[in-house]
Amino acid sequence: MQPWATRSRLPLLVDALGGTEADDAVRRLLHAFGDDPVHVTEHRVGVPATEVRRLRFASGGEIVLQDGAVLAVILHAKPPSDGAGAVDLSTWVDGLTNAATLKQVETAFGLKAQFSGFRSPYFKVGAGFAQLRFGDAGDKGSWKEPEHLVSIVVTAGQPGRVRPPDADECPACSTLPAIDEQGGLDLAATLERLRTAVAAEQVKQDPAWVPLDDLEELHASGLMRLVESQLTCRTCHRVICLTLHRDGPPTFGYHGPNEARERPMERIPPVEQWASRARQEQAREAMQYVDHRPGGWFLVRQGDALYLDARYSYSAMIDDSALIELGAVEREDYRKRGHQYLDELAERIHMSAPYQPESPYHARDLYRRGDGTGRDFRAEVGAAISNHTWLAEQRSREQ
Incomplete structure (x- = not known):
């Protein structure tokens, strides 16, 4: 015993x-x-x-x-x-x-x-x-x-895999679902509250899932059985899951981070199959997935610019990625050598410890310094690669 x-x-x-x-x-x-x-x-x-x-x-x-x-x-x-x-x-x-x-x-x-x-x-x-x-x-x-x-x-649930048992009264997120007269979810009012909470930085959207602004349009297309947005409360760290069901009423739930990541979801169809012309034009102007090495790097494009999201780690304490815009020489080397060059560049970024100021990539990391305009590069890259992550691969296997 x-x-x-x-x-x-x-x-x-x-x-x-x-x-x-x-x-x-x-x-x-x-x-x-x-x-x-x-x-x-x-x-x-x-x-x-x-x-x-x-x-x-x-x-x-x-x-x-x-x-x-x-x-x-x-x-x-x-x-x-x-x-x-x-x-x-x-x-x-x-x-x-x-x-x-x-x-x-x-x-x-x-x-x-x-x-x-x-x-x-x-x-x-x-x-x-x-x-x-x-x-x-x-x-x-x-x-x-x-x-x-x-x-x-x-x-009974393992900490980290389920939501904290006493977090249900969080002042930042517990009042976000709006209830209609029948006791169901008032979707329009709930979406308005969530958008307000995002703007106030009370909650943060997960770009690997459907953005709030796409939720209703994608659901109306009938292309997915479940259309879900996930948002994390910045106060209690619960994950909010707002889900529209093809064959049932909408649901609104709170989950632990790991529990939320394991929720089933289909691949998100290409925007051309379900979105309005305005939304399609917006998608064309946004960052686009180009290529990736599983567990190593992602390459995305916006206009003529190429960006490398390169993963780096140090023991069990640091596991992150740096976003580097490729310069003219790097773009030419990529054109000539393709995957092999990006593998080598990602390895150089990792070995340089880009989280330290001494690294030549520290000052170039757009995740760290931004570009002076306030853009959320992590969200933009996350949206571009959402169908190509490990999570998306798991989704496709479950279908």
Whole structure:
């Protein structure tokens, strides 16, 4: 048996996951927290709606239920702002204190932490996961110093693959879906809210999916079973999925980043097959896909200009790409040598460490410096290559 199971009451939390308040495992947990919550909130999320209920206890425990089933259990190491208290972590895990660092939590659990992202440590505990939250998410060293542990969140879903269980009240994105009189999604009003949120930089569109402005026109063509826009909230980092269905009403949901990336979607048909003349002309003036090397680089064109999106990495900490406009000599070398030349150029960019000022490509990287006009080059390139990424290849295999 794992040390965390023999030296703690964490199995009580894990056993309650997925159960209802009528189940014995959940009733035992309610009793452990103090039976009667001091604060209860209820709200609906998405369309079709999911019912979310949060029970907070004076003891510092919290239970999050979704459609009547336990989605998560939270041990607050610091008191939340609603009057509930903080748990004494030593009563839940032997040797653990509320002031513990990550290393001290690892010792108490008898496990090495895993990470979902650079700053989200978690442990696999039986059929569940225990995620640790430390201080300000922007503080890289928050888990190295005492007194920064905020809470332990126990879920059935792996952190990073599903949305945070307590992010449903995010002020930046929770009010974006508009509901009509029948309880369904008011598409026109929702699109207006989303466009306003994009303009205010509350949310960011994912260029690999259908742009908001194309959603209705592409859906009306009948060429796709599902037409979906994805947008990421800049505050809570949930991914909003607005989906128009050929054979059903529109849906609006919130997802974790990995969960959203794995959603099925067909390849987006060429713009000539579904768009108005004005939209087709806009597409001709935008960046166009030319070629790519899987996992290495993309080449795009706009007018007479050629741009190379070259991937670079350094250990597990850096994995990004630089966008370089090819100069006259580089264009001529590409004309003469094709793929081989771009392979060599992309390798030179990678080896130069373009994230450092000393690299000759650092000052040329349009993702880093822009062109002085405020263009979003990542979005433009993302839209141009959307049907040629790994995600698009996975889509085509699933059809």
